[in-house]
Structure formats: C-alpha cells, structure tokens
Amino acid sequence: MAREIGLDELPNGCGSEIRAVRGEGRVTRELLTLGLVPGVRVRVLRRGIGGDPLEIVAGGHPVCLRRDQSRMIRVVAATDES
Amino acid sequence: MPRRRPLVAVLGCPNTGKSTVFNRLTGLRQRTGNYPGVTVEKITGIARLEKRDVELVDLPGTYSLAADGPESGITLDVVLGMAEGIPRPDALLLVADATNLRRSLYLFSQARELGLPVAVALNMQDVAERQGEVLDTMALARQLSAPVVPITANRGKGIRGLRSVLERLIAGTHATAVPVMPEVREAAAQMRTELATPAPEARCLERAIIDTGGEFERRLILTGGDQSGRLLETTRRRLRGQIGEASLQSCEARRRYRVVDRWLARAGATDSPGGLARTGRLERLVSHPVSGPIVFLAVMSAVFQAVFAWATPLMDAISAFFEEVGALALATLPAGALSSLLIDGLWSGVGAVVVFVPQIVFLFALVLFLEDCGYMARASFLMDRLLRICGLSGQSFIPLLSGFACAVPAIMATRVVGDRRARLATIVAIPLMTCSARLPVYALLISGFVPPAYYLNGWINRHGLILLGLYLLGIAGGAVSAFLTRRIALRGAGASFFMEMPPFRWPNARVLALKLTAKVRVFLTRAGTVIAAACVMIWALGYFPRSDLIANDFADRRAEVSELAQEPAELQARLSRLDAEERAAQLEYSLLGRMGKTIEPVFRPLGWDWRVSASVVAGFPAREVVIGVMGTVYALGSEAEGSVGLRERLRASRWPDGRPVFTLAMALGLLVFYAFALQCVSTVAVIGRETNSWRWAAGAWIYMSGLAWLAGMLTYRLAS
Numbered sequence: 001m002a003r004e005i006g007l008d009e010l011p012n013g014c015g016s017e018i019r020a021v022r023g024e025g026r027v028t029r030e031l032l033t034l035g036l037v038p039g040v041r042v043r044v045l046r047r048g049i050g051g052d053p054l055e056i057v058a059g060g061h062p063v064c065l066r067r068d069q070s071r072m073i074r075v076v077a078a079t080d081e082s
Numbered sequence: 083m084p085r086r087r088p089l090v091a092v093l094g095c096p097n098t099g100k101s102t103v104f105n106r107l108t109g110l111r112q113r114t115g116n117y118p119g120v121t122v123e124k125i126t127g128i129a130r131l132e133k134r135d136v137e138l139v140d141l142p143g144t145y146s147l148a149a150d151g152p153e154s155g156i157t158l159d160v161v162l163g164m165a166e167g168i169p170r171p172d173a174l175l176l177v178a179d180a181t182n183l184r185r186s187l188y189l190f191s192q193a194r195e196l197g198l199p200v201a202v203a204l205n206m207q208d209v210a211e212r213q214g215e216v217l218d219t220m221a222l223a224r225q226l227s228a229p230v231v232p233i234t235a236n237r238g239k240g241i242r243g244l245r246s247v248l249e250r251l252i253a254g255t256h257a258t259a260v261p262v263m264p265e266v267r268e269a270a271a272q273m274r275t276e277l278a279t280p281a282p283e284a285r286c287l288e289r290a291i292i293d294t295g296g297e298f299e300r301r302l303i304l305t306g307g308d309q310s311g312r313l314l315e316t317t318r319r320r321l322r323g324q325i326g327e328a329s330l331q332s333c334e335a336r337r338r339y340r341v342v343d344r345w346l347a348r349a350g351a352t353d354s355p356g357g358l359a360r361t362g363r364l365e366r367l368v369s370h371p372v373s374g375p376i377v378f379l380a381v382m383s384a385v386f387q388a389v390f391a392w393a394t395p396l397m398d399a400i401s402a403f404f405e406e407v408g409a410l411a412l413a414t415l416p417a418g419a420l421s422s423l424l425i426d427g428l429w430s431g432v433g434a435v436v437v438f439v440p441q442i443v444f445l446f447a448l449v450l451f452l453e454d455c456g457y458m459a460r461a462s463f464l465m466d467r468l469l470r471i472c473g474l475s476g477q478s479f480i481p482l483l484s485g486f487a488c489a490v491p492a493i494m495a496t497r498v499v500g501d502r503r504a505r506l507a508t509i510v511a512i513p514l515m516t517c518s519a520r521l522p523v524y525a526l527l528i529s530g531f532v533p534p535a536y537y538l539n540g541w542i543n544r545h546g547l548i549l550l551g552l553y554l555l556g557i558a559g560g561a562v563s564a565f566l567t568r569r570i571a572l573r574g575a576g577a578s579f580f581m582e583m584p585p586f587r588w589p590n591a592r593v594l595a596l597k598l599t600a601k602v603r604v605f606l607t608r609a610g611t612v613i614a615a616a617c618v619m620i621w622a623l624g625y626f627p628r629s630d631l632i633a634n635d636f637a638d639r640r641a642e643v644s645e646l647a648q649e650p651a652e653l654q655a656r657l658s659r660l661d662a663e664e665r666a667a668q669l670e671y672s673l674l675g676r677m678g679k680t681i682e683p684v685f686r687p688l689g690w691d692w693r694v695s696a697s698v699v700a701g702f703p704a705r706e707v708v709i710g711v712m713g714t715v716y717a718l719g720s721e722a723e724g725s726v727g728l729r730e731r732l733r734a735s736r737w738p739d740g741r742p743v744f745t746l747a748m749a750l751g752l753l754v755f756y757a758f759a760l761q762c763v764s765t766v767a768v769i770g771r772e773t774n775s776w777r778w779a780a781g782a783w784i785y786m787s788g789l790a791w792l793a794g795m796l797t798y799r800l801a802s
Contacts, residue, residue, distance in 0.1 A: 020328075021332055024294040024295065024329065024331070025294065026150045026295065026296075026578075028329075028332075029146075029150065029293060029296070029331055032331055033145045033146040033148065033335060034145060034185065035185060035339060037335045037339050038332060038336050039340075046370075047371075048369075048371070048464060048466060049371045049374075049375070049464070049467055053463060053466050053467070055369070055583060059339075061185075061582065063581065064462075064463050064476070064580070064581045064582075064583060065578075065580050065581075066466070066579045069579070
C-alpha cells in the first residue's frame, strides 16, 4: 500500500488519487460535498503567489482552495506526471 | 375552506440560475419577506400552469442539505414543512447546472430521499451544448426516476415544458427512493424512540447523526441537552463500526458520488474536458505568479481609467441639467416654502441620485463583464493571499471592487463570500471604499484648496495625486478595519476559501444587461430613494423655523436698494445677492444652523466653524447633500451657481478674528474625514439587513464616525 501525503505536497502538474479527507468539521464537510471524496482523481494545476491558494482539478472540475484545506485531503504518494 | 394551492420548493446549488428559473415561472407575481431569526430572504411567487396555479418558494442556493448554520438549515426546514408560515411542499424543483451536473446531482440524491416528488430542470443547456457536453436527457430521467427538462432560463427556452412537467409532477404519484445511508435511517428511527425530549424530524435527526458539529446537531443538543448529546455519540460510534469507516460524512459523500457517477455514465455523459482546456496560454498568463499580478494591475487601471473617462462628462452634463432647470424653475415659480421644497428639496434630491448613475453603470458593467468572462475568478485567486492578511478571502474581491461604485449593492454582493467571518469583515471594509458619492466633495475641496502643481513635465498633476491618495487611504482604511474586525469581534481560525474556476468564455450580452439592470435597480431603489428622502429632510431642517425678524430686515434692505435705483442690471445683481444672504441668514436661524452651532465644539479640533459643522451634520443621512447645504450656508447666489462660485465663497469665509476658515490643513482634514465617515443611511440599513443585526450596523457607524473624526483631527494638526 502506497504512502499517504497531503494534497499540498503534490507539485504543480502532478495527479494522484484521494485516499481520505481528514477532520470532521465544516471545512471537511464542504470539501466532501464538493466532490473531493476518496477514490477521486485530483491534479494540482497551479499555485498562487507564495504557493497559496491551489488550483486543482478534481473529478474533471477546476476548483481553488487554500493550502490549509488541501492539507486535509490525503492522497496516494505515488504520483503521475502529466 | 378552499384547498390551498400546491406548493413547490425550488432548490439548487449556488450560481445555477435558480432565481432566473423562479422569475421565469412566476413573473411579477412575487412576494419577499424574511424567515424569522435568519438573514435569508424568503421569496415566494405564483406560477400559472395550464390547469392550475401553484405556489413557488425560492430556497437559498446550497450544495447539500447538510447545514452549518441557521441560514443553511432553512433549506431542510422549508422542504420538511418546519419553517414558520410555509406549509410542507407538495413537490421539489431542483435547478441543475447542465455544465456542472455532478454537484447538482449530489444535491438531487439527497433531495430524492425526502419522500417528495422531484423534477430536475437542466439549466444553461445552451452553454452545455456549445461546450459539446451532450447528454441523453431521457436516459438521465430514467436513471433518476424523475422528470428532467433541459432549459435555458435566461432566454426563456424550455420554460413551457417545465410548466407541464410541474403540472404532472403534482398530479401524479411517485416512488420513494431507497436511502444511500440505510444504516443511518434505521439508527435515526431507533434514536427517536430513545430520546427523552420530543424528537426532531427523522430527516433532521439523520443529518444530526452524520454531520458532526453541524446545525442539526446544535439544535438537537439545544433542545435535548446532555442526554441527546450522549445518545448521539453512542449512535455514531455504533454506526462507524457497522459501516466500517472512520467518518460517516466521508462515507455518505463517497456513496452519493458513486451513485451520481453511475447515473451520469449510464446517461452517456462524457468526462468533462475541464482539466485539458485549462492549460492554454491565456490561462497561464493571467494566473502566473509574475505575469498574473501585472495583468491584474493593468486590468484594474484600465477599469478605473475607463470609468472616469466615460462617466465624468456624463455626470457633469447631468448636474448642469439639474442646476439649470432648478434655477429656471425657481425664477418662474412664486417664491415661498412650496417652491423651495420642490426645487431645493425634491428636485435637487432627485438630481443628487441621478448624477451617480453613469459611474455606477460603467463600473458595474465592467465588473460584471470581467466576472462573466471568467477573469474575476482568476483575480480572486491572485488576491486571496493578500486579502487573507486582513482576514478576508479571495471571494471578497468582487464586492470590494463594487464598493467603488456604491456600497449598497456591494454589500449585497458579499453573499458569495462562503466564510461567515470573512463575509462580515468584508461588509465592514466596503463602506470605506471610495464610492461615487464621495467624488463631488473631493473634487470641490481639492480644486479649491490644494495649489495646483505638475510634476514630470506635466504628466502628473498634484490634484490627481491627492485624489489617488484618497482612494488608497480608503483601501488602507478598509484593510485595517477588516483586520481589526477579525482580531477583535470575529476571532477564530482563518477563513476557508473554496471557489470554482469557470472556463474563460465570451459573456452573453443579454445576461450582462439583465445583471446590470438588477444592480442599478438596487442602487435606485435601496439607496436612491433614501438619498432623495434625506435631501428633502435636510431641506426641511434648513428651512424651518423661519425668522420674521430676518425676513423684515431683508425686506427693508431690498426697499433701500431699490430706492437707490441705479442701472437695472446692477440692481438685479444686488437684489439676488440679498436673496442669497437672506437664505444664509435664515439657515443660520433654522434647526440645521442651530445644530451646526451646537455641535461646533465637537468639530473645533478639526478647525471647522459652525457652517462646516452644519454641512457635515447634514451629510450624515447621505453624504452627497453636503455640497448643496454648503451652497446655501455660504450664501451662494443663483448667479454664481456651480462649484466655482462655491469655491470662491469658501475661500472668503473667515473666523470672527479674521483668520480664514478654509486653510490647506483644514481642507485636507475635511477630505480625510470624508474618506472614512459612514455618511450614508442606506449603507447602515443594508449592513443591518445583511448581517441581520442592528448591533453590527450601529457598531460600524460609530466606529467609522470615530475613525473619521480622529483621522481628520490628526491630519489637521499635522498639516497646520
């Protein structure tokens, strides 16, 4: 089983698969509701100035979120370049 | 008793065009109100179907029935018939975005479990078709076991079909869907029997079990106390074991999305090309860490340049028109309180509103254009980091920018800010942005009291530089205020920020025109009516009471002048001079004049005499009133109407000891006071409405008035 890392650790242009979304509160709920659920493929498109916020594509949809939020999203450490 | 009309609740994710569908179905037959205790607007309307009328209720946009505050709890309340004053709906209409169907179907998968028939309106069908996202709606309807109607609401396409679907939906029967979380449904049923206090609705209890820390958990513990809290915890622990997952929420979302993806796959949906189309050169240029900010600054400068270049001549023309017609009418109508009310009160009040329309139209047109073509989302992405320093979020950017036109629609636009604390801080910062109503006062004071100078071979003008400085001062004041608000009143974890990135696209002119009309309408109805009313009120305060002594004195002086009749032209000039002086004397005697004198000590540290104080006091309901009041207070005759005449008058005004009142230092202090003061009743009212708290409105007013006084005083002292 591959190691888990935070989505914020993925370099720009790299894709992976969501393993889990940490936490129980409102932010977790928002992330899950918007389709960032275990099993979905994500890719980091680009980052803002200073590496924050992140623009990602999850399940085919581009969204922005902050680094703190992306850290709660755990992805498979083995990434694919694209 | 006649049977009531069937009720249909309209729900959908934010930005799916839900309100447009609602408007298309109900037309003008709408009523608005408020749900008790929350800031959500309650909009109901009547839709005429073929055989009968149905009542529609428009629900706030939401991605999920899981709620994180009283506002988002409203959706489930209404749908379950628990909201005050609204019966349980007979059916649901879910408005979905055809270009982003996945999220809408997530909400559908929750809605279909509520035991009500649901119809799906696939909105923005034209855009979906243009993007090549064709979907077999018949197949989708079979998958969802619900009617699906493709529509394009902003063009009215498919609305007729939607009406007949609603007709059949209400008349027909439907099968109740199997829940995605059957374990939770069972557990909720069992928990209801175990609760010591009256149990909440079963569906609410399900949400309370799944959503840790959510609105329905809060309500359960509020009514049921510790016993319900303990019971909730045991139930959750048991369920986690039963399902074999660490998080019920994660399990629900995963299962629902699996169902949604299966529906979509069977309906022939292709994977969205979103990820591929987003690596274009334009995209890289505007989002790049280096070129992005450069493009941003260029776009913003272009916006403000355009607004100034286009709006200024129009505004000048409008104010000239209102002055000319007013002067003409004043000369024709018989003198007296009524004609004064009509001209000085009502007419100039309307003029004070209309004059701002060009700037508001141009700025909003550009903001809406940039928003619809997708650039604003990139700008918000770039600005998030900067705005976060002050406790705001990237989504605060559009409302803040709108604040440069008019704070009232701008504050209403803060609804897009997802995070509650960031939204409140945005509301506090907006009134400090330089709105169009501040400009006339800025123009008067800068051109009157700052000696002109040019730098860099005449390319840079000192007046322009000071104006820019005042804009930046407002932005800085907004930033500091938002920061302090987050530090003092709204402490807590950093705001969350979640925003969809729309693709770049060419905006639809009709849609833009509709949105622009809505913004201008908000200005005219919410702000304009109040400004006009304030003008009339200030006119009354400055007109009454009147002194017979002054009137008699001036009648004598007029007679004296007439007896010493010289040339008719000179006589006319001296008489109108006397008229202006009489108006000034009467104003000094009036309530407004007395208020100015009473309050003068308060403003003495800023170097203001009673005349300036009275004008500023008059500006508190609506800051644009100030110039008109100054015109009267400084006995500006109609022969020298306009800011040039007023400027000369202001320069000539003296303290009793002969020192000039208007010095550079005093004018700068007055400018700074204007930059910060919350002199707009409409803004205070809309803050109260949007925060649903008069404490916020009053707090903002007191804070900004204090800040204005302090900053004005410091500027005056430092510049003296």
